[in-house]
Amino acid sequence: MTVVQYVWSEKIDSILGAGKSLEMLGVRNWALDQAGALDALERLRDEGIAVSGGDVYRRENDRLEPTYDNWYCDRGDGEQIGEYVERSIGVAINYITEYLNPDGRAFFSLVPGAQ
Secondary structure (H helix, E strand, O other): OOOOOOOOOHHHHHHHOOOEEOHHHOOOOEEEEHHHHHHHHHHHHHOOOOEEEEEEEEEEOOEEEEEEEEEEOOOOOOOOHHHHHHHHHHHHHHHHHHOOOOOOOEEEEEEEOOO
16 A cells, blocks of 8 residues: 655645655755746635745756745734635735746745645
8 A cells, every 4th residue: 555645735735746846955845937836826725725935946957946035924813714815825926926037947836824
């Protein structure tokens, strides 16, 4: 019997797993290009999954390297989960959309928030 180990959950892994694995950097997650990250955010929103933050990587010689740029969005005291999902997805969309990426080599990892 094979035991499947998910990074986040079956649902989240199926969305984020479309990106490039970050295992070679010791990170159990994936990084997506700008269009892929924006698509993943819409899919996470549809599933009611918040995003507590993310990190930026840059493709260099067919490898992803950390830029040490990141963002976060904590759930506010008394904030309803639906409100947090919408706000956190909005923060992520704004960050990724506004990120300077003229050569298209930026990739974004998303960190799902606690549900």
